[in-house]
Amino acid sequence: MxxxxxxxxxxxxxxxxxxxxxxxxxxxxxxxxxxxxxxxxxxxxxxxxxxxxxxxxxxxxxxxxxxxxxxxxxxxxxxxxxGQKVSRDAHLHHALLAWAYEHTPANGTASIEHFEDADDWWFWGTPVTWEEVSAAVHYLEAAGLLTVNYGEKVYVRPTFMGTRFIHSKEDLGTFLARQIQPSSGVAHHYSGSIVVHGNPSGSALVTGDNNAINLGVRAAALSSFGAQLRQVAPFLGLSQDDAEDLAAEINTLERGGIDPDSGHRSWRSIRRILLLAFATTATADSKQAIRATITAGSDLFG
Known part of the structure; x- marks a missing residue:
């Protein structure tokens, strides 16, 4: 825990x-x-x-x-x-898939019974139940994100789409919605020996020599998350001191969040402020935005 x-x-x-x-x-x-x-x-x-x-x-x-x-x-x-069912379900959908990704060996599967030993068996101080885990497994299987082998024990492994979701760092709802929408970016543009995949901003270039260069997908995700935090901040009902602390932490995150250690430190401070706001000052409308922000931050920084 x-x-x-x-x-x-x-x-x-x-x-x-x-x-x-x-x-x-x-x-x-x-x-x-x-x-x-x-x-x-x-x-x-x-x-x-x-x-x-x-x-x-x-x-x-x-x-x-x-x-x-x-x-x-x-x-x-x-x-x-x-105890809110929607929040518990969203937590398990993300946590189970991430756990399966981390614990499935190459060409193998992971026994779901070991999820009980994971940190994410706990949700805000309460344990999840096997009934909730079973429902989440069925949901992820139906969504095409998880392959499940049923028997005396249940074994799982992420599908190709499930692995793509883990790598995307996106919210699950956003990721699934995007899979059924036509792409608005550049699918393939050939210019000599260079191939451009996806939207030019934050895209990946593959040269004729098979050398891949990442042009800042992580930076783009960080920038998007910083904007999300700034949109949520005015609705948290924070005191002036807490609001200033949050703004300073967001600035720090945006400047140094690409570095894993710096990003984790800043996110822990921001998450603590969000959790306290959720538990005290947030309205019913803003709680939904806070949950989505915490989920997005946890996907980026763990």
Missing amino acids: KPEQIAFRFVVIALETEPAHATVLTVKEIMRRAGIDKTCESYIVQTLVSWEWAVEKPGFFSSRLLWTDTGRAYAQNLKQAA
Whole structure:
């Protein structure tokens, strides 16, 4: 489980198991109920305090946390968001295909039972179910993205189209819609020994010597994502400080996001702001845009 998911898991279980108006959380007991390893105690305390979801009240045998009013509201909204079927389905459609791509050996298949060990088995602190996984497998198979072998165990591998989707870094809905639309770009243009594939901007050139040169597909995707973030930002309901922080992180992402390490760092900061906005200040209309933005960012940066 990713560190951020550990904290989400803790607050979801705290809400489920503590009395409705409890203000003091006994960390070790909630961790036990949540199935979280005891070595994570300090991380959970530090994370929730840094997010201002709780304040620490040290105890003799276990750390205790006091909900802040803001923290309890964040946690309740987080728990509600984690239970939304549309969001859970979208998460699994992306996560399962990416998992199959990473874990399928050459000319082989991957046993779906091992997906339970993946970080993406968790969605905002809640585990997915095998019923949800089965439905996602059938959806991806019907969409032509996944080949499935049914038997005593279920084995999967991405199709050629599924691999294209992973490489595209696009949102799944956008990718599927594009497959049934006629291309508006240049299909093939021959100029001597040079062949141009696709739209000239962000295209790939293949020379007569079979040397491929990428002209910035990644840069184009990054630019598009930066524009998407700027479109969403005004609707997040952020305070002035948070809005300025988000704008600075977007600038940093656009300048250095092509570098994997720099891109991951900036995206983690941006995602944290988006998640907090989703759980607190976002309206019903803007939540859909936030979900789409988080999905697009996760496709680009993981």
